[in-house]
Amino acid sequence: MESSYFARFKQVTPKRVSDFILEQLEEAIILKEVLPDEQLPPERELATLFKASRLAVREAIAELEQKGLIERRLGAKGGTFVLPLTANTHERTIKQIAENWNETKEMLEYRSIIEPEAARLAAARITPDHLACIRELVEKSSGEDCSRETFRSLDVRFHLEIARASGNSYIENAVRKVRTKINPGLDLMPYNRQIQLASYEMHRILLEALERRDGDRAGKTMSLHVGKTLDALSQFVE
Known part of the structure; x- marks a missing residue:
């Protein structure tokens, strides 16, 4: 049989x-x-x-x-x-994102597990070079002249750099895969000065936790950060 x-x-x-x-x-x-x-x-x-x-x-x-x-x-x-990806968002409709929403939602849920662990590991293993890179990304993201496309670029690089700092290639590859899948949806999200500064503040707190090598705070902050993204995109699409 x-x-x-x-x-x-x-x-x-x-x-x-x-x-x-x-x-x-x-x-x-x-x-x-x-x-x-x-x-x-x-x-x-x-x-x-x-x-x-x-x-x-x-x-x-x-x-x-x-x-x-x-x-x-x-x-x-x-x-x-x-x-510029965000310059072409008018060519991608909410309907197109909604059609693949189940897969996107699964990816966002997966992200809520992977990225907090990446942050915890990064807090223990981060090198001065990684810290310097993350610090520069955070500083650049606060400027009033930070355009939508620049903001999206800095945000992606911030999260990928933390994944690299975890020192685990499987986690880094997982974060890359997730970001590749969800970025088209994130590019459709509204952008203004308030949204920019809210993201900057979360990134600043994460950076502070990494500098202090506080893995627990880094993990909890990242969990809160990616959770807000899931909630925002869910309300936007559903």
Whole structure:
């Protein structure tokens, strides 16, 4: 008698080389590791970096362009450039986010478990270099001239840096995965000076806990911080 477990196996889905290239470039753009208006390397160079054909690179670039993440510019200063994600939020509707809300909600719940633990570990393991980087990100996020796109970039980098400071590659990769999935939804959230300063204050308290190596406070503050994000996005979408 065959085990019923085998019925739960997932079918194999064919994956093209261009899909692997697309995933890496899209993640880098969504996580603000490649900044708006930054030029991507030429196709030939990308093909060398990925050890893939130029055709595969071209297919990935075309998909990024279709998603509104990049644009190709002609002329002497032409090339392929990253577009500001928040500048294109009008192309993504609340309905589109709502259609994938169950998956997004699961990711946010997963985040509420992973990121507080990352903060606790970071408080014990953080290096002076990590602290200096996080401190700079927090300071930059308080300015009155902090635009929506800059704010989103600083926020993502703040959370990723804490994940790195945890010294655990599995936690870091988990946080990267979560942020890649939820950022399109977060980009739709309202932004104003009040929201900016509220986020800055939470980040400042987190930084203080990390500086004091207070793991308990760091974990509790992060839990409160990501919990507010889940509540805000839930009210926005549902």
